[in-house]
Amino acid sequence: MNHFCQYAKKCNSCQLCNLSYEDQLRHKEHICRKYPGKLCTVKKITPSPRITGYRNKAQFVYKREGKRLVSGLYKSATHSVMAADHCAICTDTANAITAALAKLFYSFKVMPYDPYTERGWLKSVVIREAAATGEVMAVINGADKSFPAKRTFTTALQKACPMLTTAVITVNRDRTKLFTGKQSEVLFGSGTITDILCGEKFIISPTSFYQINHDQTEQLYQKALELAELSGNEIVLDAYSGIGTIGIIASRKAKFIHAVELNPAAIADAKRNxxxxxxxxxxxxxxxxxxxxxxxxxxxxxxxxxxxxPPRAGCTSSFLNSLAKLSPDRIIYISCNPETQARDLRVLGRLGYRAEVCYPFDMFPHANHTESVVLLTKKD
Known part of the structure; x- marks a missing residue:
């Protein structure tokens, strides 16, 4: 039994925490063998360099307990808050900031938001960290713009949390949404942090999608680039590009990159990057x-x-059809859902591609998710 966290039995975030880490890896490798493994060779899973404190993004909610405010984790299944003064897969920095914020919010009479009565203001706090630079952002999410004593609070926050390089308030008026809103106001700092991934710099804003396990992401991307076999003359398509991480890293070894992403905010970040x-x-x-x-x-x-x-739902058949018509020599398919990945591999198989090899990566120790990279090549 793995007792790495005192809240493990109550919290449903780490579904595999009752298994040893070796058993977790075996389970995740088995998932890849069960799905993409029916179509190609599956290599040994790459363990995460860190199995605790690996998350560079932490999300906390708050609730009133007697005469104090406590931080905790949101349980989506029951729409409730489980009080927890730390999370084992989040960093010591994130845990320290959220604990300090609980005391600050209480002293400033900032009360948690109740979606049923629509009373209170504080919905959640997101802590984002840049592993390579040490920059840290706090994103405080509220129900409206009426945050009390903003200037005094900002001064107190900087004193209580000197490790913070920037802090932002976002407003989310949707009664059912707890996390980062679209309207934002910078309390101090630039409102962004900058990380370094595979030698390239990336600006991370409050709403940017960025892989949560920095060191493992580097290993995964390095494998993806290795499989691409870029020589400097290739035209590359980077689909579902997000803030441009893969495309920018690959650009040093390619002639030109077409990068496409549905989210306009992510594209704005990508252009800056x-x-x-x-x-x-x-x-x-x-x-x-x-x-x-x-x-x-x-x-x-x-x-x-x-x-x-792509996201967990995988690719649409129309995208895969268009991709096959473009006829790239190699397709590198990165997925956080081996089941939908296998479904898409079968579609690509009917469209003239062969799945060659699958490399599993444990991006989320203790959680049930598995990341994998598959190489496809054109059939003769």
Whole structure:
């Protein structure tokens, strides 16, 4: 029995915490053998460099207990808050900040929001950290703009949490939403943090998607690049590009990158990141990957290699059809859901591609999710 966390039995975030880490790895490798493994060779899973304190993004909620305010974790199954003064998979920095904030909120009479009565203001706090630079951001999420004593609170926050480099308030008026809102106001600092991943700099804003396990992400991306076999002459498609991490890292070894992402805010971040790194051989487009791939086929555009990193639901069949018509020599499929990945591999198999090899990575120790990278090549 793995008692790495005193809250393990009550919290449903770490579904595999009752297993030893070796058994967790065996379980996740088995999942990959069960799904993409039916179509290709599955290599030994790559363990996470860290199995506690690995999350660079921590989300906390708060509740009133007697005469104090306590931090805790949101249990989506019951829509309740489980009081916890720390989380074992979050960093010591994040745990210290959320504990300090609980005392600050109470002293400033900032009360937790109740979605049923719509009373209170505080919905949640998100702590984001840049592992390579040590920069730390606090995102305080509230129900409206009426945060009390903002200036005095900011001064107290900087004194209580000197490790913070920036703090932001966001407003989310949706009664059912607890986490980061769209309207934001910077309390101090730049409102962003900057991390370094595989040698490239990335600006992270409050709403940016960024992989939560920095060191393991580097290993995963290095494997993806190795499988792509870029020589400097390739035209690359980076689908579901987010803030541009894979495309920017690959750009040093490619001739040109087409990067496409549906979220306009992520594209804005990606363009800033390309500029920050002095990269001019990548074009970011805010569009549905399916529509963009179709436009490229209509233009008879050349694509030699494709990186695809879709959400858990996987790719649409129309995107995969357009991708196959582009006829890249190699497709690198990164997935956080081996089941939908296997489904898409079968579709690509019918469209002329062969799944060659799958590399599993444990991106989320103690949680049930498994990340995998699959190489596909064109059939003869």
């Amino acid at each position: 390309a500029q920050l790194n002095g990269i001019d051989n990548i074009r970011f487009t805010a569009a549905d990957s399916r529509d963009y791939a179709k436009r490229l086929t209509e233009k008879d555009a050349r694509v030699d290699v494709a990186f695809i990193d």
